[in-house]
Amino acid sequence: MGIFTKEIQNISEKSTEQLHDQMFDFAAVDDAKAEETAYSNYSYWRSTFRSFSKNKIAVFLLVFVIVLIAFTFVQPYLPDQKSPTQIYLNPDTGMQDRNVAPNDEYIFGTNSIGQDLWSRIWEGTRTSLFIGFAVAIIEVLIGFTVGALWGYSRKLEAPITQLYNIVDNIPTTIVLILMAYILRPGVSTIIIAMCITGWVEMARFLRNQIVILRDREYNLASKTLGTPGYKIILKNLLPYLISVIMLRMSLAVPAAIGAEVFLTYIGLGLPVSEPSLGNLINEGRVLMMSPDLRYQLIFPSIVLSVITIAFYIIGNAFADAADPKNHV
Amino acid sequence: ACGDSSDSGETSEYRTVYSGEIKTLNYLKTAETNEFALSANLVEGLIEYDQYGVVKPGLAESWESNEDATVWTFKLRDDVKWVDHEGKDVENVVAQDFVDGLNYVLDAKNESSTAWIATVVKNGDAFYNGEVTDFSQVGIKAIDETTLEYTLEAPTPYFLSMLNYVCFFPVNGEFLAEKGDAFGTTRENILYNGAYILDKFEPQNERVLVKNDAYWDKETVKIDRIRYKYNKEAATVAPELFLRDEIDGALIPTSILDEWLNSDDKKDLVRQNTNNFYTYFYALNFDPQYDAEYEPENWKVAVNNKDFRKSLYHALDRVSAMLTIEPYNPQDLLSNTITPKNFVDVEGVDYTMLEPLKAITETDSFNKDLALEHKEAALAALAGKATFPVKVLLPYNSGSPEWANRSQVVEQQLENLLGADYIDVELYAGPATGFLGEVRRPGKFSMIEANWGPDFADPSTYTDPFTEGGTYNKPEMAEGYNSEYNKLVEAAKAEVDPAVRYELFAKAEAFLIEEAFVIPYAVGGGGYTASKLNPFESQYSPFGVTSEKFKGQSILEKPMSNEEFKSAKEAWEKERAEALANTSN
Amino acid sequence: MEQEKILSIENLVIKFKLRGQTLTAIRDISLDLYKGESLAIVGESGSGKSVLVKSIMGLLDKNGYIADGQIHFDGHDLSKFKTEADWLKVRGKKIAMVTQDPMTSLNPLKTIGKQIEESVVLHQGLKGNDAYEKTLQLLRDVGIHDVARRYKQYPHEFSGGMRQRIVIAIAVACNPQILICDEPTTALDVTIQAQILQLLTNLQEKYLLSTIYITHDLGVVAKVADRIAVMYAGDIIEVGQTEEVFFDAKHPYTWALISSLPQLGNKGEELYSIKGTPPNLFKEIKGDAFAPRNQYALKIDFVERPPFFKVTDTHYARTWLLDPKAPKVEPPEVLQAFFAEGRQYAND
């Protein structure tokens, strides 16, 4: 027992020489103190926030996106801003200032009829973000409601599953195009068209989450306490889903913007008089081949890409942060 | 690919991409330009045009009509063959084939889209509506194998030009009966008598035309093979394909024109396109039927004031609007009249140069000073009757970005010039399909950009839309209109002598424009192209299908440059005037 | 009796990095394992039992590291091993492990036969039919019938107890010198637990294994262990022969642990219970980690970490109560009765 003996000798000497006798008195016992737990002041949201704030890139992007959104609103009121729909005339020729490359006056240049791309892009970003957020929120609302009924109510399970199979198997393109034809072109049409198919995925996703959660014992506990079903869903399930819902939402925003681009491509987007990233990109698309004009495609594409990447990273960072496993 | 056509050893081939697919080879059914373009090369009718627009014999060797132009008799060639898709001889083309063709077209259950033209024939409309069921009562008769006789509903001096339409094309009745509904669905399911045979027909992929060896006029066919590759993005992709010498013709969208014109390698490759005979105009609506939100009643008051109309007429800067389609030579497409130039003529004098239309043709409607003058007058006259600014509902088809852009230009241009206190133009994005039915026909506009294409070689084809019952802007409801225009048109129609007839029509049209019921704007076509074809070699006709024929065209060594194009055009215009003057003698 | 040491841990410190904070899971532990013995490590949840054995196999989670100390085994210092190649010399080959949860420890998509055979091939150098035969033999050894059919079945076709047997077979197939069983029976029913424990004891004798059991069930310890190490908050606070710890425990935590057994309680009376909660390992622990919950705590317990005091040659305890200066403290009464009863048994 070599090791032990050595150690014992070392410390025993110390103890006899250096320690006072009073040290060997009994210490007072404090029961209440013993009940105090090791962790205190834990709050889910605070920890989530703290966890999130550790991800510097995500925080940066979040700030960036907020600033971006704020900017799209503020931009028109800044001094020296041009109107997004006004067609500018060349003071010398009196003709439209077409395809002017970016310069001091037109920060992002002008398009083929002499509208200021800088203001169009911000207006477009605002419209597209609005569409994105609206779609995301509506999808979540419907998706959660249906998903909750689907996952929680055993009676509704079969009919909703059938409904899901139906809606999921109607090709999305068909619904999108039909909707766009049947309704008037416009922001609300686009939002409706996208939500009509979009909620399905969300509902299925949330339903799967709810199925995982619904059989947890604490729900049983609530049931034995006589808690009604809707309250169990709202109080016991929803809080657990918030983080995935937020993640989904943050991904749904760029997805909706992307879908808008697609719809515009097949000719069902917003009218050009209403700038959006979709029609800016679609207008710019044909200009790819001409290096001088490519800026008209590049600026909106960059804005779209940056928004998508930002939401993607923020969403994931948030999902990580919202996972209590990652809380210290 | 583009070998010299005169070299007999090499085959000459023309390759291109296209984005609009045809839906059928059944020429008796279709009404779409790109389908005409194909049919014209596969099947032929009675007459053709030469490159200056003079009628010349096609399958008919000769013809004559009675005095009031109601009975027309044609003598057919006897050497024309129907061949199948492999070029095998099937049968001769005979007079009965034309009867069978018309019978098919006028049978409503065949859903022919061109039947409405064929109703010019006696009892045609009655047969279509089912009032007459016996086709022998319809005015067409095969006297013998090579003699064909048409009897018309009314005097129709321009009947020959109508024969350029697919609805008057022949069909082999036996073959048609055999194929039934399948007629025209595949290249095997039609018979050819034209310059080309379809060698390959895969919709949304590729189609290939090869020269028909049994064609009666095969010497004039110089291109051996025509290859169409489908590409939905042709507008984007074609220029690049052209540069790589993978195709011989490509439209160059204006968006990249700068780039081409500024580049030394490319600037000689591109030229303007010829115009077509679609006419574009802004129509002012006298029967507004839209939501109260846009104040239709107020508009109605305003539009009934001539000064108000005139102020709009003179205020519209058509050049600036045209820049959205044609930024380089916008004035080339402008049209001051409804009937385009070079449509018809009287002894070499173009219709648009007839009095009193001449004055209109020669002055640009855009005139700031006049516009403001009329504005003042209108303000004075309408004070207390209408509220200013007058709301002007200007819809556009959301399926067309160019139209949308143009509408924005027009909106701002008008408001800037006339002042926002005078008019308030409101844009409205109409649906992409059903625009006509949803917006224009029900009158849900104050002012609208509209177009119209000709159906035969007579000015009446352009006056029809504005007569009573027309679906454009109901000028008959204008105050003080008194059927003036209608009367003029009726009178013109009753006249058979072209000189008198055309003058009457010119008067009517001048009235329409002078009253500013419409604002003539432009003609269709134009744009830019890089192509190894010479546009002045092809048959010229402002309507019908023969202008789509490749027959007579050859492939150039290198594409025409714009300078070459311009000089060739000048030369052609001169030659045409001569040719027309000659024929009328 | 002087036995041959097979594994020797010296002053081991293991830390984990967790989101910018450091957690000390093992605080300066020294422990020997002798050839052929079975050592039980007991202690409450989170006291560091699993971390300790994982460090022996080089299976610490990625964020954990050995901050100090050595692990001597087979002429190597395992704490210095860095590469996978190093570990493969020991892992499986010489030290094998039976994991806690039989339900999740097997690859659901491979037949159990293949999973055992993988070990056989790797560590016994057998191939083809030999390996197959050996696998069947192992299956029989762990008490599975109808082995040829069972060989081809998938884990989900086995009950929990049987799966645990497979896991044991896999460990035994490695032909190890040391077998580590991390809570091998917590997931099982009492009746099956008894059978598995019996099986393990038999295998240990048959293959002459040195075994480390991790458990918090004192009953299990009593059945299988020769020696016991009691852990609290990352530290070993008492170590000794099984009887010594059971019937002559010295550390107040060991006392508390035994006293709270229901077997020691009298119906209708309060059971002895340990107050409070274990310490936060993120914080530095001063003195005796158990002190805040210890009714016999001395002032010094909050200041200075107690050394190991020797009780017998084989029995040591880390408590200041054993210091000569400390007041004499007797274990709680219930415990004294228990000790007495136990000793009586020893005398039987």
Add this chain to the structure above:
Amino acid sequence: MLKYIAKRFAQSILTLFIIITIVFSLLRLMPDEGYLGAAAEKMSPEQQEIYLTNLGLRDPLLVQLKNFYVDLIQGDLGKSITYRTDVPVLDIIQDKMMYSILFGLGAVALSLLVGVPLGILMAQFKGRWLDRLGTGYIVIVVAVPAMVYFLMIQMYISEWFNLPMLFDEYNPRSFILPLICLALGPIASYAMWMRRYMVDELNKDYIKLARAKGVTERTIMFRHVMRNAFIPMAQYLPATILFTITGSIYIESLFSIPGMGGLLVDAIQRQDNNVVQGLVLVFSSLGIIGLILGDLLMAIVDPRIKLGKGDSVR
């Protein structure tokens, strides 16, 4: 098993019936003008009425539906109206299907060949540069508008490698670019999912046991994790293949591929009800077959699953 399949098919037919009926009814909401095409302007209202009546569009909806189903039962999907007049819908779809299947399978094969190994490597080198590179790729594919980079590929890559810009069935080299474009997205998603499942799988207990028995990391990756991680993908695989078959509309347009994606858009834009209905039938059947195949495939690769027990809803 057979019973299970039969049951699933029976359910699917009901589902298909409802889908078709919904789409059928929706299609009748489209404006009449679409059926007339260019002729709309020149036809008089009476002529239009006759035309539409002949198409059967003036019958009550229920009669139209009944006619449709009667034909369908006889295996007749009807004839195209405005897309390719009078051509049987079945023929049209058949022509396109060949190309779609060719490209669909090709693209899926390519994406599997590239995406799955990429995902595996990313999982293996989690957090290292390869993982980051892969993530970067995924993010870019998702973020940058596809229209932009497809066009760039078509214009520039074709030039650099001297590849044809357009698809030509007789030129094998012309398959390369469209296939690459089609595969870019699936590669990203396969890589992403594979990585995710691999990482999940690597955290499971049985991996710990495998490590404890001295299995090398390589063997763990290849013998244990890869297959297990692939299983959740297996379920979706048929569905994704079928999805690819339905084609990417934009790629088809760009490269002149005569596939079904473009057909769908064209048919709807031209309001060719019969073609749209035919396509819906095909697409929905493909989708449903994909689901069934996915479940069957799962049952084959995963010994734990016995079909027929808890008939899974994905």
Add this chain to the structure above:
Amino acid sequence: MTKNSKEKLIEVKNIDIVFGQGKKQFKAVDDVSFDIYKGETFGLVGESGSGKTTIGRAIMRINPITNGEILFHGKPINGRITSAWDHEITQKIQMIFQDPGASLNERAKVDYIVSEGLINNKRYGNEQERIDKVKKALLEVGLLPEFASRFPHEFSGGQRQRIGIARALVMEPEFIVADEPISALDVSIRAQVLNLLSSLQEHRELTYLFIAHDLSIVRFITDRTAVIYKGKIVELGETEKLFNNPLHPYTKALLSAVPEPNPLKERRKKLQVYDPTVHQYEMDPPEFAEIEEGHFVLANQEEQAQYRAVLAGSGV
């Protein structure tokens, strides 16, 4: 604790519980009957999957019963009942769950968790009253009232289980089903919870159904015990009698398998394995027979005689 009265609080009468339908049917509980007297602790032991939880949940009305009936205060609680009675049962019968981690909603504050039942039943006059009730309940289980504003996550296992108990207590129940309330707890804190349960029983005159598989605990805490095997009760009796004189072979096997914290004893102990084929039930089917007063065994005639002989031999 002795039963001071013989009043039956819960009567379980010949219940069957069947899961699934058609061919996949599975009978988890097979003709089980027992009574629980007011104020006692009734133990239910058996191997995993034997149906203990199912019975407990049937009393909680989570699992519907297929046959038989369950009475509370002599009135049936299953099937069609009035909503007033339903409310009363919900309040009077409470449950303590096995896993304190899983049975507390991690995203709700202790305050909400504890008062959830109160809110549902509106068992308070005003907000202050509710807060007071929560505080009282927390104090009663030995937790500090300020814990109300925290989340379950912040507590140790023992504390969490006490929160679970507090949640049941605020409802002022008469009867509590405790399904393995300490199995998931660490050894060192099991005692806390056991002590708490015992003291609450004394102060509040509670009756427990105590489900466990750890026999040492069952022996410590229960008055009477039923041993269940594959959905059937095989032996039932006063705990001490049962442990001292197990009659049914399964009970014996179970007892022998429980490891004791005594190495010397353990090493000598012989493991008994229960082999269900020892019974010859084809000709002579078993019945639930009372072998001595209050001690029932599932046995056929032959076995009954045998068991009686054993009891007589042991001199009781």
